[in-house]
Amino acid sequence: MAPRCTGGPPAFLPFLYPSLFLSKASRLGSSVTIRHHITETSTPDATSSSSRLNPSPDDYHITNFADKAKLKLFAGSGGRGCISFARDAYLPDGPPNGGDGGHGGSIYIQAAYGETSLHKLARRQFFRAPRGANGQGSSRSGRRGEDIIITVPVGTVVREISREDPEAEDELRRRAARTARRIAAAQSEQSENDPTARSAEDTHYDNPEIEKWVLYPGISSSQKRKIWVPDLPKREKILAQPPAPIQLDLSRPTRKPILLAAGALGGLGNPHFVSREIPRPLYATTGDKALSMEIELELKLLADVGLVGLPNAGKSTLTRALTNSRARVGAWAFTTLQPNIGTVVLDNHRGQPIVKSYHRQEPDETWEGDVDVRQRTNFTVADIPGLIEGAHLDRGLGIAFLRHVERAGVLAFVIDLSAGNAVEALKSLWNEVGLYAQMREEEAMDREREARIEYDLGVGADRSVAGWGLEWPIHAEYPSAPENQRGLHIAAKPWFVIGTKGDLPGAKENFKELREYLTKVSNGDEPHPSGIEGAWIKNCAAIPVSAIKGQGMERIVHWTVGLLDD
Numbered sequence: 001m002a003p004r005c006t007g008g009p010p011a012f013l014p015f016l017y018p019s020l021f022l023s024k025a026s027r028l029g030s031s032v033t034i035r036h037h038i039t040e041t042s043t044p045d046a047t048s049s050s051s052r053l054n055p056s057p058d059d060y061h062i063t064n065f066a067d068k069a070k071l072k073l074f075a076g077s078g079g080r081g082c083i084s085f086a087r088d089a090y091l092p093d094g095p096p097n098g099g100d101g102g103h104g105g106s107i108y109i110q111a112a113y114g115e116t117s118l119h120k121l122a123r124r125q126f127f128r129a130p131r132g133a134n135g136q137g138s139s140r141s142g143r144r145g146e147d148i149i150i151t152v153p154v155g156t157v158v159r160e161i162s163r164e165d166p167e168a169e170d171e172l173r174r175r176a177a178r179t180a181r182r183i184a185a186a187q188s189e190q191s192e193n194d195p196t197a198r199s200a201e202d203t204h205y206d207n208p209e210i211e212k213w214v215l216y217p218g219i220s221s222s223q224k225r226k227i228w229v230p231d232l233p234k235r236e237k238i239l240a241q242p243p244a245p246i247q248l249d250l251s252r253p254t255r256k257p258i259l260l261a262a263g264a265l266g267g268l269g270n271p272h273f274v275s276r277e278i279p280r281p282l283y284a285t286t287g288d289k290a291l292s293m294e295i296e297l298e299l300k301l302l303a304d305v306g307l308v309g310l311p312n313a314g315k316s317t318l319t320r321a322l323t324n325s326r327a328r329v330g331a332w333a334f335t336t337l338q339p340n341i342g343t344v345v346l347d348n349h350r351g352q353p354i355v356k357s358y359h360r361q362e363p364d365e366t367w368e369g370d371v372d373v374r375q376r377t378n379f380t381v382a383d384i385p386g387l388i389e390g391a392h393l394d395r396g397l398g399i400a401f402l403r404h405v406e407r408a409g410v411l412a413f414v415i416d417l418s419a420g421n422a423v424e425a426l427k428s429l430w431n432e433v434g435l436y437a438q439m440r441e442e443e444a445m446d447r448e449r450e451a452r453i454e455y456d457l458g459v460g461a462d463r464s465v466a467g468w469g470l471e472w473p474i475h476a477e478y479p480s481a482p483e484n485q486r487g488l489h490i491a492a493k494p495w496f497v498i499g500t501k502g503d504l505p506g507a508k509e510n511f512k513e514l515r516e517y518l519t520k521v522s523n524g525d526e527p528h529p530s531g532i533e534g535a536w537i538k539n540c541a542a543i544p545v546s547a548i549k550g551q552g553m554e555r556i557v558h559w560t561v562g563l564l565d566d
């Protein structure tokens with residue numbers, strides 16, 4: 001028989017079973033000694049040359065991250081009302097005592113600090129609030145379905161994609177059936193002797209309202225046919241369902257959860273239908289059907305400064321030098337594949353700030369206090385994947401990550417001074433950012449146009465659609481910004497340039513040219529590099545640094561704080 005293992009060199013054995021390959025003396029030593037021995041022999045060079053700002057490619061920290069999620073939400077349906085009668089000693093046929101069904105659970109959303117990613121929500125996808133419990137005898141109402149609160153990071157935008165509201169649809173059907181019944185009644189009066197006319201019993205089963213009733217299980221089918229049920233009672237929803245489409249921009253923590261899908265109403269027990277004529281009703285109502293909707297979440301990280309640069313420019317090294325971040329660094333393009341947020345500490349927490357800075361907390365509709373001016377103790381920096389020319393056409397990693405700098409207070413363009421003309425690099429970066437900003441504005445305009453439905457009430461217009469009495473919707477005209485001012489929501493932000501790799505040859509001349517260009521832009525002698533009219537050109541600065549040596553970091557911090565405080 002052929003041997004199962006061929007006798008080749010045991011390439012992986014020292015790795016898997018190191019103790020077999022150590023000398024007898026070292027095997028007798030402690031486990032600490034063994035580990036030390038292995039590390040030393042495996043990477044002798046990497047440890048000696050790497051540092052925090054020039055780390056080895058595998059020295060980084062990565063967290064799970066997703067900035068988009070599509071969720072399907074199902075509110076809870078209502079529990080059924082109960083048909084029951086009191087029964088006691090000497091009281092065999094007591095009064096009705098069926099309990100009401102419980103209301104279904106609702107789904108809320110809340111933005112909170114501490115959450116940083118949508119990956120958990122994206123993985124879960126479905127959220128189902130429990131249904132209300134059915135009512136019970138002895139007037140015991142069913143339990144309410146528990147509410148669900150979806151917690152998202154601050155900076156999440158919520159958009160409703162679609163909604164299904166079976167109760168609203170049923171209500172329309174019921175209304176149409178009521179109208180049809182009224183017409184049929186009027187017609188039957190005219191043709192009482194017509195043998196082809198349908199009996200009231202037949203129409204009974206066409207009535208969609210019958211679905212809303214629970215009938216006493218003990219009654220026979222012939223009784224069921226004849227049973228008369230009253231008109232459905234008009235009921236108010238406990239929670240008003242927000243109108244479609246829901247659009248929320250949760251750029252601040254929400255104090256109270258915001259309702260997305262309201263739970264359905266529970267059914268009514270049989271005591272609700274007691275009347276002088278019918279003291280023992282053999283019916284109760286079912287609970288309402290639940291609403292479901294599909295929503296889209298988009299996270300736009302809320303950093304104070306967004307770093308924008310070509311791949312390999314040194315953004316991650318700069319983030320490491322400015323903050324405590326352990327962003328991945330490597331001498332190749334697209335080392336960074338997802339955004340990193342680092343925090344620059346301005347206060348050493350010993351009562352003496354390193355840099356004095358104050359920020360204003362603007363009041364909004366949920367905030368009733370005054371404008372809050374606080375001392376800034378830190379600011380955050382977003383390091384995103386590099387942009388290449390044609391990124392707006394989805395080249396490279398595309399522009400998807402630009403949404404994380406869209407809300408930054410300040411944009412910092414990181415340019416490698418050792419890699420070609422810095423002015424050209426800056427122009428190409430601004431060009432991509434400008435095109436992205438225009439695309440976003442067009443998308444927002446399209447959405448607005450879709451949401452702004454108006455009805456044509458012109459004389460002679462055909463106002464009825466399928467007999468529902470609605471008018472044809474017409475999409476309203478939406479006022480758009482002039483062509484050369486599109487994208488201003490990003491171009492109007494304060495910005496500056498960080499010239500990195502200043503330690504490499506040729507950087508000085510390149511930087512000089514860049515500074516001259518920026519002076520011209522600030523003076524208005526050159527147009528803004530994005531070409532957008534009205535863009536920010538107050539004081540376009542360039543700061544030379546060597547991130548790998550940690551030089552020039554204080555100037556960046558001071559300049560950024562100055563722009564943030566402005």
Ligand SMILES: Nc1nc2c(ncn2[C@@H]2O[C@H](COP(=O)(O)OP(=O)(O)OP(=O)(O)O)[C@@H](O)[C@H]2O)c(=O)[nH]1
Nearest residue numbers: 311312313314315316317330334335336386547548
């Ligand atoms: N000499 C020198 N090298 C630097 C400096 N800053 C970064 N580097 C090197 O440039 C290379 C790229 O640095 P990264 O920080 O990964 O660049 P990045 O812009 O984050 O790259 P992507 O994530 O791919 O977009 C690495 O080899 C760094 O060591 C610097 O100031 N001086």
Ligand SMILES: [Mg+2]
Nearest residue numbers: 315316335336
């Ligand atoms: Mg990087």
